[in-house]
Every structure is written in structure tokens, then in C-alpha cells.
Amino acid sequence: MEQQPIRVTAPGGDYDIHIQRGLLRQVAALLPKGRPIIITNTTLAPLYGQALAEALSGAALLQMPDGERYKTLDTVAQLYRDLVAARADRDSVIIALGGGVVGDTVGFVAATYMRGVAFVQIPTTLLAMVDSSVGGKVGVDLPEGKNLVGAFKQPDCVLIDPDVLDTLPPAEWRCGMAETYKHYLLSASEGLAALDAPGVDRAAMIRAAVQVKVDVVQQDPFEKNIRAHLNLGHTFAHAVEQVSGYAWLHGAAVGAGLVAAARLSAALQHCEAGLAQQVEETVARIGLPTRFGDLDAERLYAAMATDKKWQGGRSRFVLLRGVGQPFVAHDVPKSAVMSILEGMR
Ligand SMILES: NC(=O)c1ccc[n+]([C@@H]2O[C@H](COP(=O)([O-])OP(=O)(O)OC[C@H]3O[C@@H](n4cnc5c(N)ncnc54)[C@H](O)[C@@H]3O)[C@@H](O)[C@H]2O)c1
Numbered sequence: 555m556e557q558q559p560i561r562v563t564a565p566g567g568d569y570d571i572h573i574q575r576g577l578l579r580q581v582a583a584l585l586p587k588g589r590p591i592i593i594t595n596t597t598l599a600p601l602y603g604q605a606l607a608e609a610l611s612g613a614a615l616l617q618m619p620d621g622e623r624y625k626t627l628d629t630v631a632q633l634y635r636d637l638v639a640a641r642a643d644r645d646s647v648i649i650a651l652g653g654g655v656v657g658d659t660v661g662f663v664a665a666t667y668m669r670g671v672a673f674v675q676i677p678t679t680l681l682a683m684v685d686s687s688v689g690g691k692v693g694v695d696l697p698e699g700k701n702l703v704g705a706f707k708q709p710d711c712v713l714i715d716p717d718v719l720d721t722l723p724p725a726e727w728r729c730g731m732a733e734t735y736k737h738y739l740l741s742a743s744e745g746l747a748a749l750d751a752p753g754v755d756r757a758a759m760i761r762a763a764v765q766v767k768v769d770v771v772q773q774d775p776f777e778k779n780i781r782a783h784l785n786l787g788h789t790f791a792h793a794v795e796q797v798s799g800y801a802w803l804h805g806a807a808v809g810a811g812l813v814a815a816a817r818l819s820a821a822l823q824h825c826e827a828g829l830a831q832q833v834e835e836t837v838a839r840i841g842l843p844t845r846f847g848d849l850d851a852e853r854l855y856a857a858m859a860t861d862k863k864w865q866g867g868r869s870r871f872v873l874l875r876g877v878g879q880p881f882v883a884h885d886v887p888k889s890a891v892m893s894i895l896e897g898m899r
């Protein structure tokens with residue numbers, strides 16, 4: 555039975571997020587009008603891209619290389635040229651088929667090619683389904699830093715087929731679970747309360763997690779206030795990624811970052827110590843690290859202090875008063891943060 559899509563109200567127009575097992579075989583019926591052009595990566599083309607192109611009566615299938623290191627302006631430029639060669643015009647519909655790297659890069663292409671063309675997201679990682687495909691942020695990295703160039707580009711629709719997760723590498727699944735658990739901590743959503751239980755209904759879990767992100771971005775589409783709550787655990791996580799020279803996967807860093815944020819909340823007496831314990835147990839059950847290992851506490855702190863969101867050197871953390879009660883704390887003393895970092899070695 556077809557489940558109701560989730561309707562999103564966005565500044566650039568409303569759109570639907572369809573979540574349905576087997577949806578990839580029914581894409582044709584859901585696309586906006588126009589000539590579809592699929593852009594994916596070299597890993598996903600043989601897995602899903604070619605079948606999708608055939609189902610769309612021979613739609614063009616463009617490919618970018620796989621990996622965050624290709625989320626660049628060079629890739630964007632190559633895709634513009636591939637689009638010209640495929641005779642894409644303002645009536646084309648660009649379909650991003652892939653994880654967050656493909657979604658962010660191709661979304662930026664769709665926002666700018668001929669001043670913007672129709673855009674459809676078909677996210678294929680758990681992270682892309684519950685996080686990056688929702689909210690309209692697209693863009694690429696520069697050598698100087700991640701996500702430094704970008705735009706807001708709302709999709710015409712988002713099509714989520716949980717069955718494609720069967721082929722997702724387990725480490726990528728765990729990374730998506732870190733963001734899904736973050737959505738639970740932000741919202742106390744009932745649909746996410748048992749997310750690490752064996753045999754959990756994947757489609758239902760994704761639907762609940764998408765709803766949390768939709769609720770946040772609808773209230774704050776341009777990240778002026780509460781959208782900042784989505785950074786729970788991420789101040790720590792970005793520092794871990796940076797200090798480890800990106801040896802840590804983002805989701806793994808978020809796992810440990812959620813533990814740190816909960817511990818800091820408890821240490822500053824914003825929440826009960828039991829919450830920090832609960833977060834740590836859940837992160838461990840998901841299979842993500844709960845410690846920073848040999849990463850030096852001073853270096854982690856220094857990396858956090860360069861965060862562009864620490865305006866004027868004032869520290870800024872998203873903390874919890876309880877599950878579903880996030881808030882932004884300013885001017886947390888360095889000593890409090892250092893004792894969390896040192897306690898998590
Ligand atoms: N725009 C936003 O709001 C937002 C939010 C969060 C993250 N992001 C961005 O998302 C990116 C990370 O995305 P990600 O975690 O999806 O990583 P990813 O796109 O690199 O995908 C991870 C790996 O899984 C492979 N893969 C994807 N789907 C698969 C499938 N179904 N079967 C087998 N293999 C599959 C990919 O080819 C890749 O090798 C980062 O660049 C991050 O900055 C953006």
C-alpha cells in the first residue's frame with residue numbers, strides 16, 4: 555500500500571518526500587515534467603543507475619567519481635560540460651542518485667546550471683535519507699575546508715527506497731544511525747525510541763527520522779535559529795575529524811560527539827547524569843566509538859575554537875536538558891570542556 559508522502563513547506567515551493575520499499579521501480583510516475591537526466595557515481599551506476607536509466611526509457615546517465623574528495627568545483631565543472639554534451643536544457647530534470655556527496659554536488663549543479671533546473675533527490679545512504687537530502691543545503695568543499703561553497707536548492711521531490719540500503723556497507727549504516735540517534739535526542743520522537751532494537755522496521759524508522767529534520771528545517775529554513783540544534787555533537791565531531799586528518803568517518807565522530815555533548819550537559823548540571831550514561835550505551839550498541847582514543851585534548855579544543863560558529867571566540871555548544879530538549883549554550887568554560895575531553899580518552 556502506498557504510504558502518504560511527507561509534505562515539506564519550503565521558501566522555494568512545497569515538495570513531497572516519498573518513503574516506500576521498492577520505490578526505485580516506480581520513479582517514472584513521481585517525477586516532475588521534463589527530460590530526466592540521472593547523475594550518480596561510479597559505484598552506484600552499476601548497482602542502481604543503469605536500471606533506473608532503462609526504466610526511464612533511456613534517460614542519460616552521468617557519473618562522477620566516488621568519494622568526498624571529489625565533492626569539488628572541478629567535479630561541478632565536469633558535470634556542467636557533461637550536461638551540455640547530453641543537451642540538458644531548462645526543461646531537464648536532474649536526478650541525484652547517491653549518498654550525501656552525490657546529493658550535495660549534484661544539487662549545486664542543479665542550482666546553477668542554466669541558473670537552475672528541476673532537481674530530484676534519490677538518496678541511497680541512511681545518512682542522505684535522514685539528513686542531507688532534506689533541507690535544501692547543497693554545495694562542495696574547497697581545499698581550505700568542507701562545504702565552503704554552496705546554495706539553498708529545494709528539490710522538486712525526494713524519493714526514498716529503503717531497499718537500496720541492503721547493499722550499503724555496514725560502516726556507512728552505522729554513520730547514518732549516528733545522525734538518526736541525534737534526531738531522536740533532539741525530538742524524543744516515539745518512532746525513534748527503539749531505533750537500536752533488533753528487527754526494527756527500517757522504513758518506519760527512516761520516516762520518523764525524516765520527520766524530525768523536516769520539522770526543524772520548516773521552522774528555520776535559512777538556519778537563523780533552531781536549525782543550529784542539528785549540530786548536536788557536531789562541534790566535537792568536526793574537531794575529531796580535523797585532528798585525526800579525516801581518518802575518522804563523520805558518523806563515528808558524531809557518535810563520540812553525542813557522548814561528549816551529553817557528558818558536558820550533565821557536568822554543567824543541565825541534565826541528569828543518567829542521560830549521559832544512556833547516550834553512551836546507545837552509541838556503543840549502534841557500534842560507534844564512545845571515546846576519542848589517542849586524540850590530544852588540547853588539539854581538539856584548539857580545533858573547536860576555530861569553528862566559524864564560535865563568533866568572536868565565544869564558545870558555542872548544543873547541549874541537552876533532556877531527550878527532546880536541546881538548547882544552545884554560549885561561553886562554556888574551557889576547563890569544563892577539557893575535563894570532558896580528557897575523561898573520554
Ligand atoms: N546538505 C546537507 O544538509 C548535509 C547534511 C549532512 C551531511 N552532508 C554531506 O553528506 C556527505 C556524506 O554523505 P554520505 O554519508 O551519504 O556519504 P557518501 O555519499 O560518500 O556515501 C558513502 C559511500 O557509500 C556508497 N553508497 C551509497 N549508497 C550506497 C548503496 N545503497 N549501496 C552501496 N554503496 C552505497 C557511496 O558510493 C560511498 O562510497 C558529506 O559530504 C557531508 O558534508 C550534507
Ligand SMILES: [Zn+2]
Binds near residue numbers: 788
Ligand atoms: Zn552530521
